[in-house]
Amino acid sequence: MNQTKSVSWFYFFLGLACFLIPGVVAVFIVYDKGVSFVPVFMFAGIVIWGGLFWVFPFTFGRLGKGKKKVTFDERDQLIHKKSVMAGYVVLWIYFVAACVIAWCIVGPHGSISVNVMPLTLLGGLVIFTLVQGLASMIQYGREPKGEKP
Amino acid sequence: MNIWQRNAWISLLFIAPLWLIFGQLPILLVYLEGPSFLHLFSFACSTIVGGLLWLFLFFFNKRRKRTGTTEFDERDQLILIRATLAAYVVLWLYFIAACIYAWLSATPERSISVNVMPMVIVGGIVVFLVVQSIATLIQYGRGGKDGEK
Numbered sequence: 665m666n667q668t669k670s671v672s673w674f675y676f677f678l679g680l681a682c683f684l685i686p687g688v689v690a691v692f693i694v695y696d697k698g699v700s701f702v703p704v705f706m707f708a709g710i711v712i713w714g715g716l717f718w719v720f721p722f723t724f725g726r727l728g729k730g731k732k733k734v735t736f737d738e739r740d741q742l743i744h745k746k747s748v749m750a751g752y753v754v755l756w757i758y759f760v761a762a763c764v765i766a767w768c769i770v771g772p773h774g775s776i777s778v779n780v781m782p783l784t785l786l787g788g789l790v791i792f793t794l795v796q797g798l799a800s801m802i803q804y805g806r807e808p809k810g811e812k813p
Numbered sequence: 814m815n816i817w818q819r820n821a822w823i824s825l826l827f828i829a830p831l832w833l834i835f836g837q838l839p840i841l842l843v844y845l846e847g848p849s850f851l852h853l854f855s856f857a858c859s860t861i862v863g864g865l866l867w868l869f870l871f872f873f874n875k876r877r878k879r880t881g882t883t884e885f886d887e888r889d890q891l892i893l894i895r896a897t898l899a900a901y902v903v904l905w906l907y908f909i910a911a912c913i914y915a916w917l918s919a920t921p922e923r924s925i926s927v928n929v930m931p932m933v934i935v936g937g938i939v940v941f942l943v944v945q946s947i948a949t950l951i952q953y954g955r956g957g958k959d960g961e962k
Contacts, residue, residue: 778915781933
């Protein structure tokens with residue numbers, strides 16, 4: 665298992681819990697105590713960090729290029745890009761589906777709780793993370809690249 | 814100016830503004846006439862196609878590659894992928910901003926009209942198209958590819 669694959673497993677399980685639980689807690693705090701700076705800032709930080717976490721491998725890959733041992737090569741980069749794009753495609757379909765379902769349930773003259781939007785966003789983050797992790801694993805396949813088990 | 818730069822200009826100057834105007838039409842129709850299968854289906858299809866239009870390029874390119882008439886080489890592909898990823902980053906930030914704005918500006922009952930959600934989706938398509946076109950134009954630079962004038 666190479667580093668990118670292990671990072672994708674790590675991201676798949678731990679990352680999900682790290683983003684999902686504090687995000688739901690932030691929404692709950694706003695629901696319970698009203699809008700204040702801290703939970704809104706916490707929520708914004710979590711969704712920005714969680715949604716753009718995929719940018720870091722490119723940054724770290726560039727930083728590590730000067731070193732002798734390259735752990736994030738062109739193939740990893742391509743796989744990572746493809747899985748991010750797959751994640752975004754599914755995320756987009758999820759947003760459209762969430763919107764149409766809300767429209768159907770409530771009706772065009774109805775209203776929804778304002779907390780539905782951040783929860784939809786958190787759901788999108790979970791789906792994006794899942795699809796990205798799955799796409800990485802599928803692309804790497806069962807066998808590690810050129811490595812002996 | 815090559816064909817992809819021209820497409821980016823067309824998308825920036827015509828398609829994005831047209832989406833901004835006509836994308837709201839199904840929302841208005843559903844609001845005025847009530848939700849019907851046709852309206853919801855047309856909205857879902859148009860938003861899915863609008864958000865995933867860039868995928869068609871890869872499919873057409875694969876078909877053209879077989880016939881040997883491709884104008885979409887590896888460099889164009891790389892530019893498209895980078896522009897799409899940049900657009901998705903901004904789209905994600907736009908969704909977060911829309912969500913937090915709704916949180917902060919909600920009525921005392923803490924509810925918003927359900928029509929806000931499709932409006933945010935349509936706005937997302939416009940943001941995506943604008944950023945993708947700008948990122949494409951920036952990456953091609955002033956000259957065309959291979960020193961074309």
